[in-house]
Amino acid sequence: MTSATxxxxxxxSLKALRERAALLAQIRQFFAGRAVLEAEVPVLSHRATSDPHIDSITALCNGEPAYLATSPEFGLKRLLAAGFGDCYYLGKAFREGEAGGRHNPEFTMLEWYRIGWDDRRLMEEVGELLSLALGIEDIRSLSYRALFLHHLQLDPHTASDEALRDCVRREVELSFVPASRDECLDLLMSHRLEPTMGEGITLLYDFPASQAALARVEVDENGTQVARRFEAYVAGLELANGYWELTDAEEQQRRFEADHRYRAMQKLHVYPYEERLVAALEVGMPDCAGVALGVDRLLMLAGGYQRIEEVIAFPIERA
Structure with a gap:
């Protein structure tokens, strides 16, 4: 018997695939009722992500290198700068090296943008969508600082590097020494704090400024610089990552270049970044907030599935 057989x-299962179809229809109905338009953007581009923690899948198009989109972000932001208005993308995204019970290199992403909104207002809408899709009414919002203080008695914004390393040594069993402050924070979040979040919807906001990615950096009520971004969790599983979007072209260029320097220093592949986004920001992208949500993970939670292949018709092993 061959492997193809x-x-x-x-x-x-066919049951899961029918649940997927129903969820996609529910999402589209949610946005139709709020006058948010569905938009199509390229999933194949001559530009790639600069994010040091994500790798693009490389293709060949007309004899030149091209890249499968790791998210629809750059295309949607170019539409926003052109005046398209509130919009969302519901479709495929691709990331190299994504494998495991919750990951597949090809996955379904929902990403949407709201003009004139900040991260707090968009966070509420994310909670409403998740509540609708999952039938969960328990929604809580808390800051990144509050979560660390409550469970670890440590302020993640002001604690010294040594205090963070000591906390990791106490709380996480590791065979290596974390290389950076952010690695310490990520280890504490994934190994110690995510399991405490319970079965409800947790909306976590005001991340460290060093983790801003493409979010604005603002000063909070304690006088600390924080990244105006949030993450949504259900039962400790991260589902969504949202930003009060950066609209400063010079700062965007600086962050792209910083990503490139970091990738080069870490001996990672350096991809051509999306300079057309910088050009769009120079023309003027409206103030907005945006969020990306993993649809496969959402379906896993909604249907009680444990592994991503249970909700995808043909994962990479069968593609």
Missing amino acids: TSWQPSA
């Missing part, structure tokens, strides 16, 4: 069938 056994692997032609979908890994997900």
Whole structure:
């Protein structure tokens, strides 16, 4: 019996695939009722992500290197700068090296942008969508600082590097020494804090400024610089990552270049970044907030599935 004989069938049950279709329809209905337009943007581009923690999948197009989109962000922001208005993308995204119970290199992403909104207002809408899709009414919002203080008695914004390393040594069993402050924070979040979040919807906001990515950096009520971004969790599983979007072209250029320097220093592949986004910001992208949400993970939670292949017809092993 050949491998093709056994692997032609979908890994997900027909029940799960029908639940997927219903969820996609529910999402589209949610945005139709709020006058947010669905937009199509390229999933194949001559530009790639600069994010040091994400790798693009490389292709060949007309004899030149091209890249499968790791998210629809750059295309949607160019539409915003052109005056398209509130919009969302619901479709495929691709990331190299994504494998495991919650990851597949090809996955379904929902990403949307709201003009004139900040991260707090968009955070509320994320909670409403998740509540609708999951039937969960328990929604809580708290700051990144409050979560660390409550469970670890440590302020993640002001604690010294040594205090963070000591906390990691106490709370996490590791065979290596974390290389940076942000690595310490990420280890504490994933190994110690995410498991405390419970079955409800947790909306976590005001991350360290060093983790701003493409979010604005503002001063909070304690006089600390924080990244105006948030993450949404259910049962300790991260579902969404949102920003009060950066609209400063010079700062965007600086962050792209900083990403490139970091990738080069870490001996990672350096991809051509999206200078057309910088050009769009120079013309003027409206103030807005945006968020990306993993649809496959959402379906896993909604249907009680444990592994991503249970909700995808043909994961990479069968593609």
